[in-house]
Amino acid sequence: MRIRARFKARIKRDDVEGSVTVLEDLRQRFEPQIRKVFHLYWRLVRSMTLGARAVVLDADNKVFLVKHSYVPGWYLPGGGVEVGETFLDALRRELVEEGRIEMTGEPILHGIFHNSHVSSRDHVAVYVVRNFRQDRLPEPNREIVATGFFDPAALPADTTPGTRLRIAEVLDGKPLIATWR
Template identity: 60%
Template sequence: MTLGVRGLVIDERGRALLVKHGYVPGWHLPGGGVEVGETFEAALARELAEEANVVVEGSPILHGLFHNRRVSRRDHVAVYVVRRFRVIGERAPDREIVAARFFALDALPPDTTRGTRSRLAEVVEGAPISPQW
C-alpha cells in the first residue's frame, strides 16, 4: 500500500497554495509520500517545507482519506487543512518543483487537477466529500 499526504494550505486572504511539478502536468496540492516510521503530520510538515518553504504552526486538521486510483489501486492519500503557517522564503524552482504559489480560489490556473479542485470545493464550498481522489 502506498500512503501519501497532501496539504490544503489556505492563507489569510483565502488563497490556496498549489505546486507545479517538473515530472507531471498540472497544478496540485503540495505533498508526497509518507516514509516508514513517519506520522502523517510529520510527513506533511516535511513535504510542505521541501516543496514550498512552508512551516506548519499548530496542528493541521484532517480533512479526509482518499483512494487515488489514478496512481495505483493501492494509493491512499490523507488531506490536511493548514491555516496556521508561515512562509520562510520563496522556493527556487528545480527539477521536482517548478513553482509553488498561492492562488485566489476564483482564479485557479486552468490546468489545476480535478482532484485538487475537488478537495478545494469540499473544504471551501462545503461540496460533498468523495472517498475517491
C-alpha cells in the same frame, strides 16, 4: 532525420525556456514508462502506498499550489509517507521541501481518499493548514518548477481535477468524494 534536427534545434536554444521545453518534451515522452516501473517497484515492496497533502490557506483564503517537473498540472503540496513516518511527519517534511512552509499550528484532517488514478493501493490523507510561516516562496528546482498562492475562483487552468475537488470540499462545503479523481 527531421526529428533529430528538430530536437537538436531545441537543445541549441540558450534561453531558459528552451531548456524547460526540452525537459518537458522528455518528461512527457517517458513519463508513462517511468510511472509503470515505479508502480511495479511499489507493488513488490509495499502492500499499500500512503500520501499526505495539504490545502494550505493564507489569510485571504488563497490556496498554495505546486507544479512538479515530472507530471503536468498544479497540485496541492505533499507527497509519500515513508516507512516509520506518520502522516503529520510526512506532511511537515513535504511542506518544507515543496513550499518552505512551516506549520505553526496543528492541521485539521479533511479526509482520506483512495487514489485509484495512481494505483489501486494508493491512499492520500488531506489536511487543512491555516497556521503556518513561510519566509519566502521557494526557488524552482528539479522537482518543483513553480509555486504560488491562488484565488480559488481563479485557479490555473491546468489545476488537476482531484486538487479542484479537495479545494471545493474545504472552501465551498461540497460533499466529500471518497476517491481522489
